Amino acid sequence: MEKKEYEAPKMEIVDFEAQACLLAGSGEEPEGCDDYCDELG
Amino acid sequence: MNGKVLTAATVAALSCLVSTVWAERPSEDATCEFPGGAYYKSNNTLYLESVNDENARIEILDTTKSCIDVNSSGEFNLVVERSTKLATNSTIVLPMNYSPKSSCIELYDPYAFTTNDEGVWNVFASNAPGNGVAHRALLMITDTQRKECQDIKEIEFTASGLQLVNEHTQAQLERELHNPKSGANDWALEGSYNFIRWDKDHADLGKVYGYAAKDKNKVQAGHFTKVGAGAYIPPMRAYLKYRGQTPLAKSVESIVELPETIDVTLVEEDGTTRLARWNTVTGEMVKVNGWYDLKGRKLNSKPQNKGMFIGNTNIQK
Structure with missing residues (x-):
């Protein structure tokens, strides 16, 4: 059986820009609530 | 069980109970009870609950009306119990004619809703000197500059002319507001005798505005603000709703242009006007x-x- 030399997958650093994305729970506002989300008087 | 833990648990439980008991009600059993309230003959007082409960609602049937034994003047005392203290600005709608007993509170009757020269949306409301009319949603202004007016949870009124509240009543609670610029009734002040919550899939979300009852993030209690998902309103209060019958509603883009905040101009009896102190923009949301x-x-x-x-x-x- 012929031996095949192992080749490690090539790694590439990708330089990218992306739209801001707030992780759930990391912000000051409740999820999905950009406005007032409590009791009305 | 550990004695200290038991004691702490007991104190916590008692504290919870105390906080939910309305101190002003007489100690004896109510003369009659109904969804959202009770009447006590001993002090000729009707108590109505405007509280944070998903099932909260007011229902007044003929039996309730007949239970209330009014005096010769036809008047009775009314206490509206709120779970949150009154902010400078709030709303009210009641199934009877009423007059605040406290000088802390003034009632204003909205009549127009338009934009000013700078394009800022503005509600105009006239002073309703001392009187509220059954089923008519009003703005309620509390002078929170005065110390004695800062912690009002039980609002006392002199009342008369109790009306029925049933499944047909809600239709009577919508107040159309005229827009002089568009010539149409673009907005409505809608009162409710039921608890309402605007969940994220609620059809009216994005078109509803109201007074914040609490300080929350950038919005302060009493600010007039746009309602977001999860906001709610207890019974006997009102909110402003866009009715979608003007050029505003012709495109999706126009809906986006609905204002984030709305100023409120109060027109006094002598014709003078004042912009509400709370009319500052609540801030761009970043x-x-x-x-x-x-x-x-x-x-x-x-x-x-x-x-x-x-x-x-x-x-x-």
């Missing part, structure tokens, strides 16, 4: 204020080292 790491921890400043962070406009590599 979803990301500063920088966060991937675990969601907020950083003091923009990170200098390499790595991935969540920031204002991009992912910093």
Whole structure:
């Protein structure tokens, strides 16, 4: 059986820009609530 | 069980009970009870509950009306119990004619809704000197500058002319507001005798405005503000709703243009006007204020080292 030399997958650093994305729970506002989300008087 | 734990649990339970008991009600059993309230003949007082409960509602049937034994003047005392103290600005709608007993409170009757020269939306409301009319939603202004007016949870009125509240009543609670610029009734002040919550899939979300009852994020109690998902309103209060019958509603883009905040101009009896003290814009909502790491921890400043962070406009590599 012929031996095949192992080749490690090539790694590439990708330089990218992306739209801001707030992780759930990391912000000051409740999820999905950009406005007032409590009791009305 | 540990005695200290038991004691602490007992104190906590008692504290909870005390906080839910309305101190002003007489100690004896109510003469009659109904959804949302009770009447006590001993002090000729009707108590109505405007509280945070998903099932809260007011229902007044003929049996309730007949239970209330009014005096010769036809008047009775009314106490509206709120779970949150009155902010400077709030709303009210009641199934009877009423007059506040306290000088802390003034009632204003909205009549027009338009934009000013700068394009800022504005509600105009006239002073309703001392009187509220059954089923008519009003703005309620509390002079919270005065110390004795800062912690009002039970609002006392002199009342008369109790009306029925049943499944047909809600239709009577919508107040159309005229827009002099468009010539149409673009908005409505809608009262409710039921608890309402605007969940994220609610059809009216994005078209509803109201007075904040609490300080929350950038919105202060008493501010007039746009309602977001999860907001709610207890019974016997009112909110402003866009009715979608003007050029505003002709395109999706126009809906986006609905105002984030709305000023309120109060017109006094002598014709003088005053902009509400609370009419400051509540601030542009910036979803990301500063920088966060991937675990969601907020950083003091923009990170200098390499790595991935969540920031204002991009992912910093």
